[in-house]
Amino acid sequence: MINGRMVLLIMGLLLVVEGAFMLLSSVVAAIYGEYDLPYFLWSALICISIGGVLSATNYKAEKNLGKREGYIIVSMVWVVFSFFGLLPFYLSGAIPSFTDAFFETMSGFTTTGSSILNDIEALPHGILFWRSLIQWLGGMGIIVFSLAILPLLGVGGMQLFVAEVPGPVAEKLSPRIADTAKRLWVIYVLYTVVETLLLWVGEMNLFDAICHSFTTMATGGYSTKQASVAAYTSPYTQYIIIIFMFIAGANFTLSYNALHGRVRKVFKDEEFRYYFGFVILVSVLVAGVLYFSGDVNNVEQAVRDALFQVVSLITTTGYATADYLVWFPTLSIIMFMLMFIGGSAGSTGGGIKVVRIVLLLKNAYFELKRLIHPNAVIPVRFNSKAVSPTIITNVLAFIVIYMLIVGVSMIIMSFMGYDLNTSLGAVATCIGNIGPGLGEVGPAANFAHIPDFGKWFLSFLMLIGRLEIFTVVLLFSPHFWKN
């Protein structure tokens, strides 16, 4: 039996928390004195009262939480948060279409960053703040929510950790999960504050610095400018954002180690080394092609444009300082391929994740070795430990299902009349939680022109991608519901 009351209790408490963050946004609205203030208060009231009623009526639920309840809560929270989180956009009229408001909110909470807005600067500050805040909340997402809040309820959250921590290898930071969550939260907040200050020192005002820090650390990619980060032309600002995108795309436990002086441990981490090496390698390649193809005539700018776009896509942030679709064709192909890599496990990045790609490539390499030495036992190693075949088959299954979903989704998008590039780009960027795609949804365009059905469908892909597929697929499997 599924403990439905416990699920409702937790959802109720989480809704109250969402309402509290709306109240925070209402403070921003009040400071700027714009028209959005009352709508934040109404939205917060709705969240807190419904959440309150849910919590109060289920307060006496049995405090046990199984794997299935964990899966259900993790999958539901994004949907519920998005339906309530769209209220400020929708009630204030900032986004008049309900579908658009849902798309924008789901794109926020899943830290995707695909947008339907055609005139971002016209929106009031409270709305822009809320839009960035939902990415920030989504970024650490259920890692922190489930690890900090659920243990407070006195229930073991380890089952959620299994369901939610991105990537197949979840190194335990500390045996006590609530502690872990709080430590990661502190690091997350710390980075956000430091980035805000560094951006504020540059050409951004405090408001824009806060909003961009929110969406950098979440690898979300929402900007307060229609032109994205391209609106800020100073190399300083762009380099700061590159550095923090890179940090946000790395495993947060590494940041924890680094901040405690264990820097060597960071560079001993195999996923990090591949992540770092790959970013450098691809950026050098892109910078070279940018310069020698004549797309960019200045070496520093070629390096900066390359680094920015490469880091933005591999970390699945999705900011843009250039339109890669108008670059030399090789570069848009490279950018497209980056969409299938994604950040590190344990980061806020989406996508397939560096560790999975590395395991896959290593397995392929060792398979060749095995072909020549058919009797030798050659296990794949990661971080000096042998990786069990079970993990390899799991990674394989993940990627197969990921690609299968991409394939079927492309076909669904194409029914709306979109060509291969646009269909593939929209699907890859949404399931990878990136932001911009290819063709008609490239970095210089947006998702406003997609029909309503397509927006709901892409929102669903964002959710699937954010929950690393298995969680959601399981919910639709009849096996899951059998006792």
Next chain:
Amino acid sequence: MINGRMVLLIMGLLLVVEGAFMLLSSVVAAIYGEYDLPYFLWSALICISIGGVLSATNYKAEKNLGKREGYIIVSMVWVVFSFFGLLPFYLSGAIPSFTDAFFETMSGFTTTGSSILNDIEALPHGILFWRSLIQWLGGMGIIVFSLAILPLLGVGGMQLFVAEVPGPVAEKLSPRIADTAKRLWVIYVLYTVVETLLLWVGEMNLFDAICHSFTTMATGGYSTKQASVAAYTSPYTQYIIIIFMFIAGANFTLSYNALHGRVRKVFKDEEFRYYFGFVILVSVLVAGVLYFSGDVNNVEQAVRDALFQVVSLITTTGYATADYLVWFPTLSIIMFMLMFIGGSAGSTGGGIKVVRIVLLLKNAYFELKRLIHPNAVIPVRFNSKAVSPTIITNVLAFIVIYMLIVGVSMIIMSFMGYDLNTSLGAVATCIGNIGPGLGEVGPAANFAHIPDFGKWFLSFLMLIGRLEIFTVVLLFSPHFWKN
């Protein structure tokens, strides 16, 4: 130590055989009395004398053949055959560029079918016959060559069987490989004769019927018409070709069973059932979209166009009766995806192969089951037998390396200025041994406009694809050359 003399002996004998087939083409040239006759005789002379010298000087080689010698011969024979096989095209001036002649010949022997010819009908009959014949020879390729010729030399060819039989599961037809090879050869010839007669009864003349039968059974796709099979508008001809393409894309051991009255065994074969079901399913979908999108206004033609294009691409034949790039966008996306499936193992088809795709999907499905029942042992089954994890990791490695090669090759093609569609389409169609691609190399276009470097590179991809990657990759691996 690699037994180099034995390698040279076998290559010599094979060259003599190639020369003999050139003499066969010279008969066709003589019948039509066109200008290509002397060039066939010269080419045959060159092949037979070089082959003869190689065989004669290495006649005393030790008659032992290891795995490595097997790999080397299999990989080399396509290159050597292509370099000699281009002689009639090049010497006669039918294809004035050496690069083009090599591309066309490699595309023939690998049964790819991508062409650089802009005016096929202008060529003499001998040349057209040779062009079809090299596909026919390539089609059963080294399966037959290595199984029929090598045992005649008194050496066990089983190691070649390991290196060459397409697909991971090689069911033994008979313990005696020479027998097997001869039986498959008989079936192959039989099908070719039957198809020739059936096509001849229709609107084709005998010459065109023979040439198209050659390239159907090889899943090659070279046509004697610039417009490909679209030049033959009668539904009868198109249906005949659909049926034989389908047969050629199925495992030949199934044909052996069927022709011996064991039809039930055919439908019990799991790969065949997926292959059959998938063709029907996708064809129905394509026919539906074709009809309801208004691309084709006639139900019978919609079904026929769908079946033809679907079967042509999944079997990697590459004939066309319609330009799928001008169809409703969904359809060109489906056609593109078919390029990544390929024929059955043990067929003349290229690509990834149905069995690998099925194993991958099954593994993914079972992984989901395992997630819910983490303690249950749930092996993947194929043809009612449990598939060992070793085979699954091997299949995984195959597909990863395949996709990696596609990715890197796309980038290399894009350096020549081709966009995503053309780069991806050219690479996918060449490594999959299909024929037509996307964009500027679609079914209504050809490969003439590709720069020389690109043609050599794509020829290499055809070879890699034909040899199912591992064989070629191993040759470039330092491990391979260590004792």
